[in-house]
Amino acid sequence: MNPYSDESVSGAMSNFEDTLRLISHVPVPEGLVDRVHAGLKTAPRRGRILNWPAALRPGSNWMRAAAAAAIVFVVAGGGWGVYSRVQPPPSAKVAGVPPHGAASGGFSNAGAMRVPQTVKGPIVTHAAAAAAMRQDTSPANKVSGQAAQTSRHSKPLARDKFATQPAVPAAK
């Protein structure tokens, strides 16, 4: 059947595959094979100039070994860099040993390295209190004082009251 007859042309609108088949059978231009052969002969051969030497070919093992060596070098270099920058603190040649044993007549400091400064003792600044302190220390008053303290129901004297109260620290 001639695809170009009037009947087929009019009825070929739906039969589009004729067109495709026609295109798939286009005549090959003359001399195509010769031209392709000539093109292949003049084409530069692969890798004549830029070919890797056999020993340096990327697929060979030397590249893998070089990569491994480079990784080791970087890791070791980094470690050495950190080690060389961080200096260890100088160790003390003489160790201070705190004195052991309690001081005679008082509390011990339990081997503490530092003992804070403490107030030495109460300093009475009030005049009346100072007078009472003096009377308390005389021998005559000691006896009467003791008698007064031994009586159960008696109230403590004003001077005793002063004596028992803590004095205002001088440091204030």
Add this chain to the structure above:
Amino acid sequence: MEIPENAVSDQARQHAEEEALAALVSQYAGTLYRVAFSVLRNPSDAEDAVQEAFLRVLRHRDTLGEVRDNRVWLIRIVWNIVLDRKRRAKTRPETDDVSELARVLPAAGLSAEQIASAAQHHAHVLSCMEQLPAKEREVLMLSAFEELSSVEIASILDITESSVRSRLFRARNIMAGLLNHSRSLR
């Protein structure tokens, strides 16, 4: 002077590869040209594509022995080349021009009027094909080559055979719809 054994074997291998390549050119250049022409629809572009395909084969001639089906392998190479060229060119094929199509397509024993009418019809069919989705269009083009089975088309396009069938079915339906629509407008 003694010639090294490696040099002799290299030369023999190279000679064998060149002979195999020459045989491929003689056997498949025409097929590759037609495949390239079906996409590019331009004789000189199609010939360039064939040349480029064989240059690629020359570059990878070491792997020629591993190729299972030379024909499918070569068509796949030229198919990728022409699709790439078409994508880059983004121009309308030369043969969409009716007079150019009449010149290129075979028309032996026809009157001038018949040739013009046929060329007009073919140009219309090809313009309808351009409206198809790319996947369907590619399968439809390759199916026109009678020597290619659906398995081989699947291998060229790197899809499954069932995908080839379904795309071909869709492509035919769309084409029929497009052609009927244009006929009803006339």
